[in-house]
Amino acid sequence: MSVILKSWEFTIFSLLVVVFIINLFLSPDLFRIENLFDATLTFTEKSIVTLPMALLIISGVIDISIASISAMSGVILGVCFKAGVAIGYATLIGLTVGLLAGLINGLIITKLRIPSIVVTLAMMLFYRGIGYILLGDTAVRDLPERFGLLGGAYSVTFIPIQFMIFIVLAIVFGLVLHRTTFGRLIYVVGNNANAARYSGVPVDRIRLILCVVTGLISGLSGILLTSRIGSARPDIAQGNEMAVITIVLLGGVYIFGGRGTILGVVIATLMLGYVHYGLSILNIQEQVIRIVTGGLLIIALLIPTISAKFKVREKSLEGG
């Protein structure tokens, strides 16, 4: 029990409960279950990318081109649809584009051994640029109505389809990370890539696979967003990379790899999402919301550092 109480997941879960209680007091009649699920619409696109990003960061790699991949996937979907491709196939092409973008990132990172933050910084500009070249200042409008259901419709009465996708993905990613050999190897790679390499762990292959999955899910995120706003535009998802990394770190994933859980990331997603929702239904200006987000992140980063100073170094690693 004391292990649970000390865990990071418990800390942010407590925060989530506090957020709920504060929200209940501030706007009781607005804090209703339909509204709560409805509110997930504004952050699910980011949430689904937090899952592969968590795995990626645990393995010691980072991808900051995800928002650009989202935009590029959405734009290419729109361009294909405009060129007469059926919307189903256009969606598949959009997903494939995301996957390929991830593959390119992964190949450059693993084959050329360039630090991932540098590679994906360059690719962030590159992919975003492709979106702008294809559409410029324009947007593809008149996407079919049934495509719009993907991002905005509800599956079981009031639970948005998007949110269902997030839950399913969270379970899949959680099982992979915590219940499979592959998942265990991700931690090994993140803890010490060189040691892992010498003991025969296929470090590069693991990281490559994670990059590809991150690209694919970023593509899916872009498609959901395109569906929700009903038009394909190159300027969507601006700043999502920072939002996603914020959630992942807040969820207790260690920025230098080797530590973190999917549970923590899921709780952090919900917490940050509802902090934003609670603040915005009180009509608090967005600048203030940013300050709150930044404040939460810095607290999240400080707590482990400070508590480590007061504690004798723990032998076991968490989460593994």
Add this chain to the structure above:
Amino acid sequence: MRKFIALCAILLLVASVSLVFGGSAPKEEAEKAKGVGPFTLAWVPKGLGHPYFISCYEGAKEAAKEFGDKIFEVGPDDWSVEGQIRVIESLIDQKVDSIGIAANDKDALAPVCKKAMEAGIPVVAWDAAVDQSARVTFVNQASFEGIGRGLAAGMGEVIGYEGEIAVLSATPQAPNQRKWLSWVFEELKDQKYANVKLVDVVYGDDMTEKSYDKALGLIKAYPNLKGIIGLSAVACPAACAAVTDKGLSGQLKVVGFGIPSTMKDYVLEGTCQQFLLWNTMDLGYVAASIMHKCCTGDFTGKVGEKVTLGRPTMGEPDAEYEVMVGEDGDPFVLLGPPMKFDKSNIEKWAAIF
């Protein structure tokens, strides 16, 4: 596996907490009977902090005060489509009585505005429209004809209807630029401009530096140039800067669009004789008044419908507005002819925005 049981437990807990506390509230209770104020009006500009939108909100506040309504401003700080969607989602949940929006994109904002309309919240677009299916009406700040003809007429007036003129535009593709330009041409066909010769149209892509260079190019290429029409709020001050730097202030005259505070110095030193802009406070006042009338049910947005406001505006001294139909078939309310700024009123308006 324990983690996953914990995860499921947490999700269940979250759901049940919200059910117990929130779900018990009766659904329809919050819905107000239509037609009885005071109403809560939500004012959504394209973004926060720009003087243009601040002055629009001033006008909107005036209207809300007149009706005793509560009005508040909320918008995205990054001027994005997604930010506006997020804002409107939260306004729907809050069940405000009406939403007034200057849309960052006509189509991308349509789904969420439709959702608001379906939830019984009338949406009034102002400054920049959302698709007609997702709004009650659009308060259009100025017609293309009024602006185009107004700029050409102003140019004719300041150069004494004689000499060479040129146009500095933003981009050749932008629809508003094209339409304004075609009305400038139309106005110049009139007999009184027989001695006015339009020698060139150049494009500065709405970038200050490029527009400045293009203006310098015009000055070099046409030594007899008498006037430049700056067709955007970027082009006009850039043309003024070029003319001033070349020491031609007063000989080569500039008219165009502008924000009073950025144009003040050029107007006072005589580079820019006059420039146009709609009255932003009237724009806010008209839009917010219509929002209120949507709430009471006095306004439905049908073509030909008339609406009377609490005070006269610059465009409609009798305070009566009528819903018109645009070239593309969209019904809208027109604010009126654009406002002219010159030495006589620039200082007053520059202090405002």
